[in-house]
Every structure is written in C-alpha cells, then in structure tokens.
C-alpha cells in the first residue's frame with residue numbers, strides 16, 4: 001500500500017491512526033517490529049511520533065539521535081512496552097548492534113518496536129512484521145510505502161480513514177496503490 005502525504009501533520013496522523021489501532025488487531029509471536037527506511041528528513045521520526053501519540057504516550061518522542069534505544073511503558077492490550085530505535089549513528093556494517101540487546105527486545109511479544117534506518121541491520125529482517133519506506137517527493141510531500149503485512153491488515157490499521165482523505169479535519173492524503 002502506498003500513501004502520499006502532503007504535510008508533516010498528515011504523516012503524523014497516519015502514524016497516530018496505526019498506533020491507536022495496532023494493538024487490537026495484531027497478535028504476534030515475538031515482538032511487533034516495524035522497520036522504517038528512507039533518506040534523511042523523509043518523515044520517519046514524524047511518523048513514529050504519531051504512533052506514540054496513538055499509543056497514548058504523553059511524553060514527546062524525540063528522535064533518539066544520541067540515545068539509540070528509547071523505551072516507553074505502555075498499556076495497550078497485549079503490549080507493555082514501546083521501543084523507538086534509531087540506528088542512524090551505527091556504522092553500516094558495524095558490530096555495535098550486538099550490544100543493544102535487540103534479540104531480546106525482538107523476542108518479547110509484549111514489545112512494539114519501531115526502528116528508523118532498519119536497513120542497517122538487515123540481518124534482523126526475520127523479526128520484521130512490517131517494513132515502511134519513506135520517499136521525499138518535494139518539500140511537503142512524502143510517499144509512504146507499507147510492506148510486509150497482508151494488505152488487508154494495513155488497511156484495517158487505517159480503517160475509518162477513507163482513501164482520498166481523512167474522515168474529518170487535517171490535510172487530504174491519497175492512496176496511490178491498492179484500495
């Protein structure tokens with residue numbers, strides 16, 4: 001599924017929609033792990049901040065530029081922890097990620113994990129439940145491509161938000177591929 005957003009606010013709102021509905025739909029073995037890819041400034045953190053709001057996290061989720069792993073306790077059905085991980089500072093083929101405890105984080109079904117720059121740890125891709133890619137179209141537009149879950153499931157996560165625009169308020173956005 002692809003969505004083109006025309007403002008940061010809309011990217012945030014799509015994240016928020018997913019954050020608010022994800023716990024009720026997905027039962028998983030191991031953690032629910034979403035990998036985010038896309039160039040600098042493509043919207044990964046904006047989207048993750050929306051997810052955090054949708055999960056009911058009150059404190060601002062800053063981009064963990066220096067702190068690679070941020071943990072937030074949550075109370076959402078099967079989930080008790082939200083992890084926001086940003087691997088930008090890891091060297092491409094570095095070994096440092098062995099020290100981050102990722103295997104343990106990825107193995108706990110009570111964890112919901114969103115990882116910016118997931119492409120730096122391709123060796124962990126078997127843990128992925130979803131892969132979301134962000135592309136810059138121009139100053140205000142981003143193309144967001146959702147992969148790795150059955151298409152119906154992504155649509156379920158965004159239900160109540162009709163293709164072509166949100167039900168009310170906010171800027172319009174459009175699904176450019178699929179329904």
Ligand SMILES: Nc1ncnc2c1ncn2[C@@H]1O[C@H](COP(=O)(O)OP(=O)(O)OP(=O)(O)O)[C@@H](O)[C@H]1O
Nearest residue numbers: 005006007008011040041042043044045046140142
């Ligand atoms: N449609 C849009 N969706 C998301 N962000 C947008 C959009 N249009 C403009 N922006 C701007 O693009 C920037 C996105 O920054 P953000 O930190 O979310 O990107 P990022 O992918 O996390 O970058 P980095 O790789 O540096 O972590 C923000 O300044 C935001 O205001």
Ligand SMILES: [Mg+2]
Nearest residue numbers: 044045063116
């Ligand atoms: Mg970021």
